[in-house]
Amino acid sequence: MKASILTIGDEILIGQIVDTNSASIARHLNNAGIVVWERTSVGDQREQITEAVKRAMNQSDVVILTGGLGPTKDDITKKTLAELFGSRLVCDQTVADHVRRMLEARGIEYNRLNRDQALVPACCTVLFNAHGTAPGMWFEQNGKVVVSLPGVPFEMEHLMTDEVMPRLKARFSLRQIVHRTLITAGLAESMLAEKIADWENALPPYLHLAYLPAPGVVRLRLSAYEVEGESVSHEIDRQFAALQRIIPRYVLGFERATMQEIVHNLLTRRRQTLATAESCTGGSIAARFTAIPGASAYFLCGVVAYSNESKSNLLGVDPETIACRGAVSEEVARQMAEGARRTAGADYAVATTGIAGPAGGTEQKPVGTVWMAVAGPHRTVTLLKQCGTDRGQIIDRASAFALALLRDEIERDAAGE
Amino acid sequence: MKASILTIGDEILIGQIVDTNSASIARHLNNAGIVVWERTSVGDQREQITEAVKRAMNQSDVVILTGGLGPTKDDITKKTLAELFGSRLVCDQTVADHVRRMLEARGIEYNRLNRDQALVPACCTVLFNAHGTAPGMWFEQNGKVVVSLPGVPFEMEHLMTDEVMPRLKARFSLRQIVHRTLITAGLAESMLAEKIADWENALPPYLHLAYLPAPGVVRLRLSAYEVEGESVSHEIDRQFAALQRIIPRYVLGFERATMQEIVHNLLTRRRQTLATAESCTGGSIAARFTAIPGASAYFLCGVVAYSNESKSNLLGVDPETIACRGAVSEEVARQMAEGARRTAGADYAVATTGIAGPAGGTEQKPVGTVWMAVAGPHRTVTLLKQCGTDRGQIIDRASAFALALLRDEIERDAAGE
Numbered sequence: 014m015k016a017s018i019l020t021i022g023d024e025i026l027i028g029q030i031v032d033t034n035s036a037s038i039a040r041h042l043n044n045a046g047i048v049v050w051e052r053t054s055v056g057d058q059r060e061q062i063t064e065a066v067k068r069a070m071n072q073s074d075v076v077i078l079t080g081g082l083g084p085t086k087d088d089i090t091k092k093t094l095a096e097l098f099g100s101r102l103v104c105d106q107t108v109a110d111h112v113r114r115m116l117e118a119r120g121i122e123y124n125r126l127n128r129d130q131a132l133v134p135a136c137c138t139v140l141f142n143a144h145g146t147a148p149g150m151w152f153e154q155n156g157k158v159v160v161s162l163p164g165v166p167f168e169m170e171h172l173m174t175d176e177v178m179p180r181l182k183a184r185f186s187l188r189q190i191v192h193r194t195l196i197t198a199g200l201a202e203s204m205l206a207e208k209i210a211d212w213e214n215a216l217p218p219y220l221h222l223a224y225l226p227a228p229g230v231v232r233l234r235l236s237a238y239e240v241e242g243e244s245v246s247h248e249i250d251r252q253f254a255a256l257q258r259i260i261p262r263y264v265l266g267f268e269r270a271t272m273q274e275i276v277h278n279l280l281t282r283r284r285q286t287l288a289t290a291e292s293c294t295g296g297s298i299a300a301r302f303t304a305i306p307g308a309s310a311y312f313l314c315g316v317v318a319y320s321n322e323s324k325s326n327l328l329g330v331d332p333e334t335i336a337c338r339g340a341v342s343e344e345v346a347r348q349m350a351e352g353a354r355r356t357a358g359a360d361y362a363v364a365t366t367g368i369a370g371p372a373g374g375t376e377q378k379p380v381g382t383v384w385m386a387v388a389g390p391h392r393t394v395t396l397l398k399q400c401g402t403d404r405g406q407i408i409d410r411a412s413a414f415a416l417a418l419l420r421d422e423i424e425r426d427a428a429g430e
Numbered sequence: 431m432k433a434s435i436l437t438i439g440d441e442i443l444i445g446q447i448v449d450t451n452s453a454s455i456a457r458h459l460n461n462a463g464i465v466v467w468e469r470t471s472v473g474d475q476r477e478q479i480t481e482a483v484k485r486a487m488n489q490s491d492v493v494i495l496t497g498g499l500g501p502t503k504d505d506i507t508k509k510t511l512a513e514l515f516g517s518r519l520v521c522d523q524t525v526a527d528h529v530r531r532m533l534e535a536r537g538i539e540y541n542r543l544n545r546d547q548a549l550v551p552a553c554c555t556v557l558f559n560a561h562g563t564a565p566g567m568w569f570e571q572n573g574k575v576v577v578s579l580p581g582v583p584f585e586m587e588h589l590m591t592d593e594v595m596p597r598l599k600a601r602f603s604l605r606q607i608v609h610r611t612l613i614t615a616g617l618a619e620s621m622l623a624e625k626i627a628d629w630e631n632a633l634p635p636y637l638h639l640a641y642l643p644a645p646g647v648v649r650l651r652l653s654a655y656e657v658e659g660e661s662v663s664h665e666i667d668r669q670f671a672a673l674q675r676i677i678p679r680y681v682l683g684f685e686r687a688t689m690q691e692i693v694h695n696l697l698t699r700r701r702q703t704l705a706t707a708e709s710c711t712g713g714s715i716a717a718r719f720t721a722i723p724g725a726s727a728y729f730l731c732g733v734v735a736y737s738n739e740s741k742s743n744l745l746g747v748d749p750e751t752i753a754c755r756g757a758v759s760e761e762v763a764r765q766m767a768e769g770a771r772r773t774a775g776a777d778y779a780v781a782t783t784g785i786a787g788p789a790g791g792t793e794q795k796p797v798g799t800v801w802m803a804v805a806g807p808h809r810t811v812t813l814l815k816q817c818g819t820d821r822g823q824i825i826d827r828a829s830a831f832a833l834a835l836l837r838d839e840i841e842r843d844a845a846g847e
Contacts, residue, residue, distance in 0.1 A: 023638075023640055023651075023653065024640065024642055024651070025452075025453070025456075025469065026456055026466040026467075026468075026469060027456055027457070027460045027466065027607075027609055027653070028452075028453040028454060028455070028456030028457035028458075028460060028466075029453075029609070029611075029642070029651065030453065030642075031448065031449075031450050031452075031453045032448075032449065032452070032453070033448050035442075035445075035448075035449070035471070036442070036445040036446075036447065036448045036449070037445060038445070039442075039443055039444055039445030040444070040445035041445075043444045043445060049443040049444065049445075050443075050473075050478075051443075051470060051471065051472055051478075051482075052442065052443060052470065052471040052472075053468060053469065053470045053471075054452070054468065054469040054470075055467075055468055055469075056467075057640070061467075061468070065468075083619060083641060083643065084619060084620045084623065085619060085620075085623045085641040086623075086630070086639075087638070087639060087640045087641060088641075116618075116620075121618040121620065121621055122620075122621055122624075124620055124621070124624050125624075126620040126623050126624065127620045165643070167820075167823065190444075192444055192446070194446075201533075201538040202500060202501060202502060203501045203502075203533075203538065203539075203541055203543040203544045204538055204539055204541070206501065206502045206503075206543055207539075207541050207542075207543060213503070221440075221504070222503075222504060223440055223441065223474070223504045224500060224502040224504060224505075225441055225446070225447075226500065226582070234440075234441070234446070236440065236444070289713075289734070291713075293720075294720075295716055295717050295719070295720020295721065295725070295729075295732075296706075296708075296713035296714070296715070296716030296717035296720060296732055296734065297713070297717045297720075298713075299712055299713030299716075299717075299734040300712050300713035300714045300716075300717045302712070303710075303711075303712020303713060303714075303734065303736065303786075303825075304712065304821070304822065304825065306787070306788050306789070306821055307789075308712070308736070309736055309737075309790075312712075312734075312736045313736055313737040313739070313740055314733065314734055314735050314736055314737060314740030314744060315712075315713055315732075315733070315734030315736075316731065316732070316733055316734070316744070317706070317713065317716040317720065317729075317731055317732030317733070317734070318731050319720065319725070319726055319729045319730055319731055319732075320726075320730040320731055320774075322730070322774075322775070323730055323731030323774060326773065327731060327733070327744060327773070356743065356744070357737075357739075357740060358739070369720075370723070371723050372723070372724075373726075403584075404721070404723055405721065406584065408717075408720075408721065
C-alpha cells in the first residue's frame with residue numbers, strides 16, 4: 014500500500030511557513046503500515062493542483078491533500094477537486110448547521126463566505142470537522158482514495174485521527190511497517206559506522222538501517238516495510254541488544270526520547286526534584302521540561318536571570334564574583350546552580366551563563382562561550398562549551414549540553430547508591 | 431525563472447523529521463526573484479531520486495536538492511547524481527584536506543568513510559562547505575542547473591548564502607518577486623474578507639492576495655511575481671495604507687513580526703524593562719523574548735514558579751491566597767505579576783497561571799483554564815482565557831494571549847503620555 018501526500022498553498026512555496034502537516038500525516042500512515050512514497054507541495058493554482066493529484070493517483074493507492082479549503086477567494090482546492098472528479102458543489106446541511114453554531118459561539122457573523130464552507134462536491138463523503146469550519150472530503154475513483162483536509166494543523170490532526178485512519182483501516186487490508194530507533198551519543202557518525210560495520214553487514218536484508226545525525230547525537234533507525242510486525246519487532250529487539258553490547262557506553266535511549274524526557278523519567282522514577290537557573294538559554298531549558306506532561310511532579314521552579322541584579326537577588330550570586338570574574342564565568346555558573354538548588358529546595362539544579370550574541374563577545378569570551386553547572390546532593394560540576402555562532406543555535410546547543418550534564422550527574426548519583 | 435526543491439531522505443517520508451530546509455531554500459530563491467514551482471520529498475532510493483531530478487529538470491530551470499550526502503551506506507545521493515550525469519567519482523584534494531583538518535580539531539579519527547566524503551562527480555563544480563564534511567555540488571546540463579547540498583540545516587543555510595545564491599545571480603538575469611505581509615488581529619477570516627471585499631476587488635491584477643489565518647491573527651499577503659520590484663513595492667505601500675484606513679483597529683504589524691517582536695520593539699524604543707512570572711507556560715514567554723537579539727536591553731529576569739512554594743518564595747504570592755483561591759486564580763496571577771515587577775524592579779511584568787493538563791483539571795477549572803496578568807507602572811490588569819485541550823496548544827495560546835495583553839497595556843500607557 015502506497016500513499017502520496019500533497020500540501021497545497023503558496024505560503025509553503027515561498028517559504029512563509031514550514032510544512033509540518035506532511036510529517037504528521039506521514040507518521041499516521043506509517044503507523045498503520047502504509048508506505049509514503051512521495052510528498053509534494055504545490056501552489057494555489059488550478060492546473061498545478063490537478064496535475065499533482067493525477068500524478069499522485071497514478072503512483073499511489075491513497076492521496077492525502079491538505080490546504081486551500083479556507084472561505085476566501087485564494088483557496089481553490091475544493092472547486093478544483095469538484096472539477097477533477099466531475100462533480101458539482103452541493104450544500105451539506107450538517108456542515109452548515111455546525112458552521113453557524115461554531116461562529117455564533119465565537120460571536121462571529123454568519124455571512125456568505127461562511128455559508129460557502131458548507132458546499133461540498135456531490136460525489137464525496139464528508140468528513141465532519143468538529144474543530145473548524147472547513148469539512149474534510151473523501152473521494153474514491155478506480156479503487157484509489159483521495160482525501161482533502163484543512164491545512165490548519167490542529168484540525169487536520171483531529172480529522173486524521175478520528176476520520177481518515179479508521180476509514181483507511183476499514184477500507185484496505187494493511188500490512189505493517191516497523192520503525193525503531195536507537196539513540197547514540199558521543200561518537201561521530203563515521204566512527205560509529207566503523208565500530209558497528211560488522212553488525213550492520215550482518216543485518217537481515219529486510220531490515221534497513223539509517224543514520225540520522227543531529228547536534229550531539231546520532232540516531233540509528235531500523236525499518237522494515239509491509240511485514241508481520243510482531244516477529245520483526247522481536248528481531249529488532251535482538252539486533253539492538255547486540256548493538257548495545259558493541260557500544261555500551263554510547264547508547265542514550267530509544268525512539269524519539271529527547272534528553273529532557275530521559276531526565277524527566279529519571280527524576281520521576283527517583284522522586285527527586287529539579288530547579289533551573291538560566292541566563293543565556295533564557296527559559297528554554299525550563300520550557301523543555303514543562304512541555305512534558307507530568308513535569309510538575311519534579312519541576313519546582315526556574316529562574317531566568319538575565320540581569321546581573323537578578324542573578325544576585327534571586328539566586329544569591331555574589332556581586333563581587335560577577336564584578337571580578339564576569340557574569341559569564343565558571344564561578345557564576347556554579348553559584349547560580351547552587352543558589353537555585355538552595356532557593357527551590359530541589360535535589361538538582363542546572364545553570365547556564367553565556368554569550369548568545371550577536372553582540373557582547375570579546376576576544377577572551379567570544380559569542381558562543383557558555384558555562385554550565387549542575388548542583389546535586391553530593392557535588393557541583395561545571396562545564397565550558399563553545400556552542401556556535403548563531404543565537405538560536407547557541408541557545409539550542411547550550412540547552413542540550415546542560416541537559417546532558419544533568420543526566421550524567423543524576424545517573425552517577427544513582428550508580429553510587 | 432522557475433525552481434524546484436527536492437529534499438531526500440526516508441526520515442522525511444516516515445515523518446521522523448519535519449523538513450525545514452525546503453522553507454528556507456524557498457525564501458532564498460524568492461528573495462532573488464526565482465519562483466518556486468514545486469517542492470518534493472522522496473526516499474533514499476536510486477530510482478526515486480533519478481526520476482524526481484529528471485522531472486524537476488523538465489519543469490524548472492534550477493533544481494535544489496538537499497540530503498543523502500552523509501558518509502554512511504544509506505546515503506546515496508552523490509552516487510546517484512554521478513550516474514545520472516554520466517560522470518565518475520574523483521577525489522577533490524581541497525575537500526579531503528578540509529575534512530581531515532576538521533576531524534582532527536574535533537578529535538575524530540580520519541577513516542575510509544570520511545575519505546569518501548572528498549569524492550565528487552568529475553563533472554560538477556564543488557561548493558566548499560566550511561561548516562561540515564559533505565561538499566555542495568553544482569551541475570549544469572542543457573542550460574539547467576542542479577545543486578546538491580547537505581541536509582544538515584545549518585550547513586545547507588551557509589552554502590545557500592555563501593555559494594548558491596551568488597552563483598545563481600551571476601548565472602541568470604533575474605527579475606524580482608515581491609511578497610509583503612500585513613498582520614491583522616481581532617477579526618475572523620470571513621469577517622475580515624467581507625470588510626475588505628471592495629479593496630480586494632480593486633487590487634491591480636498583478637497583485638495576488640492571500641489570507642493566512644493562525645491562532646489570534648490573520649495575515650494578508652500581497653505577492654507579485656517577476657516584476658520591477660521598486661514600483662511594485664510602492665504600489666503595495668499604497669494598498670496597505672488604504673487597507674489601514676479601512677480596518678485601523680485591526681492592524682497588528684507587518685511582515686513576519688511576532689507579538690514578542692512587537693513588544694520587544696516597544697520596550698526597546700521606550701527604554702522600559704520587563705520581567706516574567708510563569709506557571710503553566712513554563713518559561714515559554716521568557717524563551718520567546720530571549721531568543722531575540724538585543725533582549726538583554728529590557729529583559730531583566732523571569733521566574734518559572736511551578737511549585738506553590740516558589741510562587742511565594744520567589745514572587746511573594748501570599749500562601750493564604752493560594753490556599754483559599756487556588757494557584758490558578760485571578761488573585762494569584764495578579765500577585766505573581768506584581769511580585770515579579772517588584773522583585774525585578776521592572777516597568778512591566780507578565781504572569782500566567784493555569785492548567786496545562788493532561789491531569790489537574792476540575793469541573794470549575796477544566797484543563798486549559800489560564801489566568802494571566804500584566805502589572806505596569808499605573809495598574810495591574812488580569813484576563814481569564816480557555817486555551818484549549820492539548821498541553822502544547824495550551825502553552826502556545828496562553829503565551830500568545832499574555833503577550834497580547836502585555837502589548838495592549840504598553841500601548842495604552844504610551845498613548846496616555
